[in-house]
Amino acid sequence: MKKFINSPETVVPDYLAGLVAANPDIIALDPSPRVLRRTDIGARRKVGLIAGGGSGCEPLHTGFVGPGMLDAACPGEIFTSPVPDQIIAATRATESGAGTVHIVKNFTGEVMNFGIAQEILAFEDIRPVTVLINDDCSIPDDDESAGRRGLGATVLVEKIAGAAAERGDDLDAVVSIARRVNARARTFSVGLTSCIPPARGKPIYQMADDEMDIGIGISGSPGRKRVPLRQAAEIAGVLLQEVLSDLKPAKGARILTLLSGLGGTPESELYLLYGEVHACLMRAGYDPARALVGNYVTSLEQMGAALTLLELDDEMTELWDAPVHTADLRWGR
Template structure:
């Protein structure tokens, strides 16, 4: 294992401290926790947004803490859900009296621990709402989930719900908008190579020299098939077709596209994928309102990608366009 670390047991804490050292005017780390919050938190009169999960998916979720997106991100150990007490600390840190929305990816540990934290907060009089993102169309159940997994489409939930909260929407309104995004976003990914959790020291799964896995999850969960290496065009068509079918996209619909790298995929390759995605949508007379290409939700150093499609209406377009200023997403 070759990694730029000091100690496999301290990678998360050192990463978070490094982020704050680089951006002290934007972020603060709550003492004795793995919770990063906006430097100006809590923002008076604003619904607080909290998300998080296991580390190793950077820039998710700490990279989205800031104006127009999240108020706090809670980092668990690598690929491990944060504990309820850590999430509880995040809720308390961002609550200004207007309530807090928890944005949870659909993994069993995340759902359980965030819900326990919500119960702790509600016992102290904090109004908490929860949404669960399950955008991955690859498989219905996996190693970590009951139902569909939450993957890169979560970033678009952060963006649009965050815009609504920044505008002063109520907790009920922000929750409804977050659920609207969840109902209209779908994703699917694939892997070219495995990744190595620092504390384990060896790859979490294996793929042959010319083998890829379609539908692979962001923690290395099994996909729908292993196959020989294919062209970028073929992979784009496979992933996008399943996503569009699940969303029931029709002619003249407007969509936002997110082409996401999993940690070790060059931008060159992501843009090649996007070229085919744009071509397919043009052939089907689907209007691309906006496209995001880059690393938004990774899996350590896994090579691979995911494609997310968000079906838009006027409200979602306006919120997608709203100002955001975070480390990993600016508008």
């Protein structure tokens, strides 16, 4: 294992210290319990947006705290859910009287710990509303599993709902647009390698050089099937087929495409793959109206890509285009 770390035990606090040092005008860190928050918390009455998850998936959550997106994030240890104390502290810090939204990816630990935090907060008459993200179409939507995982749609919900909260929408409106985005988004992922958690010191699993893993999650989760490695155009076809067959957008629909690397895929390869996706969408009669390409939902240094499609409406498009100013997503200011 070769990584830029001091020790496996301090990876997360060391990362957060550097993140805050590079963006002191946007974010501040409350170290105990560990909460990353906007520096302008309490400046005005607005709906608060909080999210959290295991570290190692950056810039997910921590890179998206700031005007136009999240008010606070609760980073757990590497690939480990945040604890209830973090969620409680973040909610207290961001509660301005307008209500709070918890954006929760559908992973067992996150659902459980956010639920525990909400039960405790209820004694203080603070009752956040949960928006559950479950856009992973590689998992059947049935009663035989914990349900579909929350993947790339998390970024889209955080941006679009964050813009709604920033413009002053009330709690019901923010929750409504967040749930609408989640309902109209789907994600499917492919992996080319595993990843190496610092405390483990070796890959979670092994893959042959001529294989790819389809239907993977984040945090080093393996996929549903190993298949021979294919060319980029074929991989784009696999990703699109899986997403479009599940999402079923209307013909001619405007589509927001998020093509996220998993941490180790070069930007050149991601844009090459996006070009194939874009061309396929055009040929299929869709309007690829917006795109975001890069490493946004990752698994440390894993090589691979995740395709998220959102069927846009006018309000979603307006809110997506609205100004945002975070460490890892900025435009319009």
